[in-house]
Each structure stands twice: as structure tokens, then as C-alpha cells.
Amino acid sequence: MNAAATLAAPPTGAHIRAVRGELSGDLLEVSMGPHHPSTHGVFRMIVTLDGETIVRLKPVFGYLHRNHEKLAENTSYLGSMPYTDRLDYLNAMTNNWAYARAVEQLAGIAVPERAEYVRVILAELTRLLNHTCLAGFLMQDCGCSGTPLMYAFREREKILDLFESLSGSRMMCNYQRFGGCRVDPTADWLAGAKKLVGGYGAFLDEFEALLTGNEILLARTQGVGRLGAALAINAGVTGPMLRAAGVNHDLRKVDGYGVYPRFQFRVPLGAHGDVYDRYMIRILEMRESLAILRQSLAGLPAGPVMNPQAKLRGFRPKPGEAYGRIEGPKGEIGFHLVSDGGPNPWRYHVRAPSFINLTLLEDLCLGHTVADAVIILGSIDIVLGEVDR
Amino acid sequence: METLAQLRDRLLARFPAAEVTVVTNPSPSAQHALRVDAHHAREIAGFLRDDPALQLDQCTNVTGIDWPEKEVVDAVRTTVPDPAGGTPRVVEEKIKRLEPGRLEVVYHLYSIALRHGPVVLRLVTGNRTDAVTLPSLTPVWRSCEFQEREVFDLFGVAFEGHPDLRRILMWDGFQDHPMRRDYREPDDYEWEPTPHGDVLAKAKRHYPAPAPSAP
Numbered sequence: 001m002n003a004a005a006t007l008a009a010p011p012t013g014a015h016i017r018a019v020r021g022e023l024s025g026d027l028l029e030v031s032m033g034p035h036h037p038s039t040h041g042v043f044r045m046i047v048t049l050d051g052e053t054i055v056r057l058k059p060v061f062g063y064l065h066r067n068h069e070k071l072a073e074n075t076s077y078l079g080s081m082p083y084t085d086r087l088d089y090l091n092a093m094t095n096n097w098a099y100a101r102a103v104e105q106l107a108g109i110a111v112p113e114r115a116e117y118v119r120v121i122l123a124e125l126t127r128l129l130n131h132t133c134l135a136g137f138l139m140q141d142c143g144c145s146g147t148p149l150m151y152a153f154r155e156r157e158k159i160l161d162l163f164e165s166l167s168g169s170r171m172m173c174n175y176q177r178f179g180g181c182r183v184d185p186t187a188d189w190l191a192g193a194k195k196l197v198g199g200y201g202a203f204l205d206e207f208e209a210l211l212t213g214n215e216i217l218l219a220r221t222q223g224v225g226r227l228g229a230a231l232a233i234n235a236g237v238t239g240p241m242l243r244a245a246g247v248n249h250d251l252r253k254v255d256g257y258g259v260y261p262r263f264q265f266r267v268p269l270g271a272h273g274d275v276y277d278r279y280m281i282r283i284l285e286m287r288e289s290l291a292i293l294r295q296s297l298a299g300l301p302a303g304p305v306m307n308p309q310a311k312l313r314g315f316r317p318k319p320g321e322a323y324g325r326i327e328g329p330k331g332e333i334g335f336h337l338v339s340d341g342g343p344n345p346w347r348y349h350v351r352a353p354s355f356i357n358l359t360l361l362e363d364l365c366l367g368h369t370v371a372d373a374v375i376i377l378g379s380i381d382i383v384l385g386e387v388d389r
Numbered sequence: 390m391e392t393l394a395q396l397r398d399r400l401l402a403r404f405p406a407a408e409v410t411v412v413t414n415p416s417p418s419a420q421h422a423l424r425v426d427a428h429h430a431r432e433i434a435g436f437l438r439d440d441p442a443l444q445l446d447q448c449t450n451v452t453g454i455d456w457p458e459k460e461v462v463d464a465v466r467t468t469v470p471d472p473a474g475g476t477p478r479v480v481e482e483k484i485k486r487l488e489p490g491r492l493e494v495v496y497h498l499y500s501i502a503l504r505h506g507p508v509v510l511r512l513v514t515g516n517r518t519d520a521v522t523l524p525s526l527t528p529v530w531r532s533c534e535f536q537e538r539e540v541f542d543l544f545g546v547a548f549e550g551h552p553d554l555r556r557i558l559m560w561d562g563f564q565d566h567p568m569r570r571d572y573r574e575p576d577d578y579e580w581e582p583t584p585h586g587d588v589l590a591k592a593k594r595h596y597p598a599p600a601p602s603a604p
Contacts, residue, residue, distance in 0.1 A: 062558040067543075067567055108417030233446050233501050236532025249501045320416020323450060323497050323507060336452045336495070339416065349452040359535050388558060 034063045038374040041384030052369045057362040064388035072348040082174040088386040093122040094328040096176035102324030102335035103178045107317040114303040115180035116259045120296045124289040129159045130329035131282040141378035179310025197293045221276035225364040225376035236356045239331025244270035244277040251327035263295045278379040354382040390505045422509035434529040445498040451536035453544035458490035490517040525551035543568035
């Protein structure tokens with residue numbers, strides 16, 4: 001279409017009435033994102049507004065889609081291990097673990113005890129990292145620009161330093177292997193982890209003193225985006241969002257995978273299922289993670305971190321399939337693998353928790369304002385690398 | 390929880406016209422599955438969700454699997470008697486048959502109330518071209534809403550009864566289904582000043598050879 005043709009037909013009244021006319025009866029459609037800072041990446045919501053109230057909300061996905069699953073089907077099993085880091089790029093360690101666990105179930109590979117302990121230590125450090133960041137992001141979404149996020153990122157860097165000294169990379173760790181872990185943590189590393197765990201409680205106290213009782217936070221988050229238990233279960237919601245709705249479901253307890261049954265920890269549950277509960281659940285979960293870390297660091301057994309029988313090169317599991325899942329920081333992260341006996345998986349599917357937790361975004365936002373939709377989205381805790389895959 | 394064979398018998402007693410078979414999973418995970426015919430799938434799914442002994446209240450994971458048409462070789466052994474009265478011979482004959490292509494949708498069901506699972510449900514389409522309709526289980530489990538849209542988008546399974554069946558990861562104008570095994574990416578060659586290697590081969594495919602000029 002050339003410019004002259006566009007100018008020849010000026011917009012008629014129908015186009016502008018929605019903005020300029022009587023707003024009471026007209027609905028306004030607003031596109032939020034994909035380049036909106038509150039959408040945590042390239043996520044888009046088409047929001048229909050009646051005044052300032054949301055009456056319809058349609059999420060639009062796919063801006064970061066690169067067909068991760070197709071790429072994984074064209075490479076070996078081990079070849080997609082570094083690629084799982086890029087799914088939820090905050091939590092590479094748990095993505096690695098979920099994938100390794102699915103392959104271990106598919107091929108029946110045993111994992112040495114020390115490796116299970118190391119996995120638990122790394123998964124709980126990842127949970128600390130994710131929840132700290134999320135609390136910072138959520139405050140940013142509420143409008144407390146800067147301070148809480150910088151406090152959170154300061155602590156996150158300490159955990160990332162540990163990951164870097166262990167795996168060689170801050171975020172793209174590529175650390176787990178089928179049947180164990182890539183390198184054995186040294187005594188220095190363990191001392192560093194113990195030091196971090198010892199100091200983290202003080203940081204949480206400081207963070208909570210700043211935020212938890214804050215009047216503005218209470219006013220913004222309490223009663224916003226309420227989610228009932230029955231709907232949450234039916235919609236496949238998992239992780240802290242499900243527990244904030246009051247459902248006692250934590251895969252570390254339900255499946256008891258790895259060595260989790262050996263540790264004493266509690267599962268915090270919410271009562272209202274609103275944004276405040278989702279914030280609070282994460283703070284409480286961090287304290288439980290610290291308890292698990294103290295126990296696992298104290299009880300770490302000696303031994304190998306890799307099953308010597310596990311085969312890395314020329315790995316061809318027998319035909320069959322497996323669905324392996326773990327409790328990631330965002331919810332249930334699972335991998336569904338189908339093997340036809342070849343070196344590449346015939347089918348490789350990622351059950352991405354933040355993608356499925358978004359199912360209820362519209363239900364949570366209806367009747368709220370746009371500013372509330374921003375914090376509801378923030379409290380769901382999405383990472384677009386995982387949503388769009 | 391009861392075994393899958395017991396569950397199948399219970400489902401067949403409840404839905405006599407349904408076809409339910411147990412699919413064995415030979416891998417060490419031993420996650421066996423129930424294959425359910427498309428006609429009764431939604432009724433059976435509702436039963437699995439509401440039955441007090443099962444209470445499979447969460448459908449965690451929905452996956453599509455593409456099985457293209459495949460040539461399978463069956464070895465058939467026949468015993469041929471020796472007309473001279475000696476010992477009969479065993480003749481092994483290799484018979485080739487064509488396994489028809491199909492698309493499969495897999496649902497992983499868990500019970501949060503009773504803490505058991507997974508029960509794996511499998512639905513299979515008639516073929517990969519025109520009989521690709523399956524009933525949507527979104528009315529039973531809301532968690533299928535986006536995941537079935539994803540299977541529709543990437544595999545091309547049409548879910549009947551889905552409230553909002555649109556593409557989800559690819560854009561609306563996209564034509565093909567990229568997770569199918571025979572998907573070929575479109576010719577999206579971009580101009581290169583000095584193409585070489587794979588890029589040169591792609592450029593040659595993209596720009597057809599010029600017609601030979603008249604002498």
C-alpha cells in the first residue's frame with residue numbers, strides 16, 4: 001500500500017470514538033508488550049478494558065520460540081543437556097537435573113549417593129536464587145524501583161559465583177550428566193557454600209524488614225489475583241503458585257526423588273491464593289531451602305559423583321519412553337522422552353511450569369486494573385525462554 | 390493404586406462400547422499407558438478424574454508424537470515338511486508391511502488428592518493427513534488448554550471441542566506443522582555477498598540457474 005492511498009482514506013469516526021467518545025459503553029483494546037518492561041521478556045497480552053477494568057485478556061506467545069524440541073530431536077541425548085540451560089535461564093541447575101532424571105528413568109541409570117547430595121545442594125541454591133530474584137522483580141513491578149531488586153541481585157551474584165567456580169559458567173552451567181555430575185565440588189567450594197548459607201538468613205531478615213510488612217506492598221498485593229485450590233489443580237498450576245492456593249503438593253515430598261526424604265523441611269502453604277501469599281510462600285520456601293542446605297552440606301558423603309557404568313558417548317537407550325519430573329523453583333519441570341533405540345531422542349518434550357501456570361492468567365486478571373495485571377503476571381514468575389521454548 | 394489391567398477392565402465394564410488397550414512400555418521407567426479410542430476419550434477422562442478410587446485431578450503434561458508411515462519387516466517362521474520323509478525344515482520368511490502413519494497425543498495424569506500416578510492416556514489419530522481430529526480434554530482438565538493448542542500448532546492435531554483452538558507458538562499465518570518428522574523448512578535464503586559451503590548450495594537452490602543465452 002502506498003502512502004497516498006493511506007492518506008486518501010482518513011480514519012473515520014468509528015476508529016477514534018473508542019478513545020474520544022463516551023468511554024462508559026465502549027471497550028478499549030490495548031496491546032501490552034512484547035516490548036513492555038513489566039512483561040519480563042517478550043510476552044504480550046492483548047487486554048480489553050472497560051474504563052480501567054480488564055474484561056478480557058489474551059496472552060500471545062512465541063516471540064522467543066526457536067523450537068527447542070526439534071533441535072533436541074536432531075542431536076544426541078547429551079547434546080541437548082547444555083541447551084536445557086537456556087530454557088529457564090535463571091535455573092539452569094534444576095533444568096539439567098530434570099532432564100538427567102528423565103534420561104536416567106528412560107535408561108535405568110543409577111546415581112551415586114554423593115551426586116544426589118550435590119544435586120540437592122545445587123537445586124536448593126537455585127531455588128534461593130530464583131525466589132530472591134522473583135521477590136526483587138515483583139517489587140519492581142509494584143513500583144519500588146531499584147532498591148529491592150538491587151538487594152536481590154547482590155545476593156544472586158554470590159550464588160552465581162559459586163556456580164561459576166563449580167561449573168565454569170554463571171548461568172549456563174551444563175553441570176549434570178546422566179548418572180551423576182560433571183565435576184566433584186572441592187572442599188573450598190563446600191566451605192564457600194556453607195559460608196553463603198550461614199549468611200543468607202541475615203539477608204532474608206533484612207529483606208523482610210524492608211518489604212514484608214510494608215504498607216504499600218500490603219495494599220498493592222493483598223486480595224489481588226486470587227486463585228482457588230480446585231481451579232488451580234484443574235488448570236495444572238504447580239509450584240509456589242499452587243501452594244499459595246493452599247494445596248499441599250510439593251514433589252520433593254510427593255515423589256521423594258533423590259535424597260529429599262532424608263531431610264527435615266516443611267512445605268509452606270498459603271491461605272488466600274493472592275499475590276501477597278505468592279510472595280510470602282517464596283520467602284518461607286527460601287528459609288526451608290536453607291534448612292535443607294544446612295543438612296545436605298553437613299551430611300555430604302564421600303565417594304564418586306559419577307556412575308562409572310554410565311555411558312556418555314554413543315549413548316543409545318533401548319526403545320521406550322519416560323516422563324521424569326522434579327520440583328523446580330517455578331513448579332513441576334518435566335521431560336517426556338521417547339526413544340526408538342537410536343542415538344537421538346525420537347520425541348523430546350519439555351513440560352515448562354511457567355507456560356502452564358499462565359493458563360489461568362486471564363481468570364486471575366479479570367476485574368482488576370492494568371497495574372494489577374502487571375503484579376499478577378510478576379507473581380506467576382515466568383521466564384520467556386521456558387514459556388516459548 | 391490398581392494395576393492398569395484392572396483399570397482397563399473397570400473402564401470396559403463401565404463403557405462397554407469403548408476400546409481400551411494397555412500399551413506396555415519396555416523401558417526401565419515402566420510407565421505403561423492406556424490407549425483409548427477417540428470416540429469415548431472424553432467420557433473416560435471424566436471418569437478418571439471423578440472416580441473416588443482414582444481422582445486423577447491433574448493432567449500434568451500433554452505431548453504429541455508423530456509416527457510417519459514406516460516399513461516394518463516381520464520374520465515369519467513356517468515349518469515345511471520334507472516330501473522325502475526327512476525332518477521338516479523351518480523356513481524363515483521376511484514379510485514387509487507398511488505401518489500406516491499416525492499422530493499420537495499423550496496425557497500424563499496424576500492425582501494430587503491421593504498422591505499417585507502417572508496414568509498415561511494415549512489417543513491416536515486415523516492418519517496424518519485428513520483424519521487428524523481428536524476430542525479435546527480441555528473441558529475435563531483446564532491445563533490442557535494451552536498444551537493442546539501447542540500440539541495443534543506443532544503437530545496439526547485438530548482438537549474437537551477446544552474452546553480456543555489457535556496457533557500458540559508459531560504465528561497465525563504460518564502454514565505447516567514444524568514438529569512433524571517430515572517438516573522441511575521453507576526457502577528463506579537471504580542474500581549473501583560471498584556464499585560458500587552449505588550457504589552456496591542453498592543459494593543455488595534458491596536462484597534457479599539462468600537460461601543459457603542464445604549463441
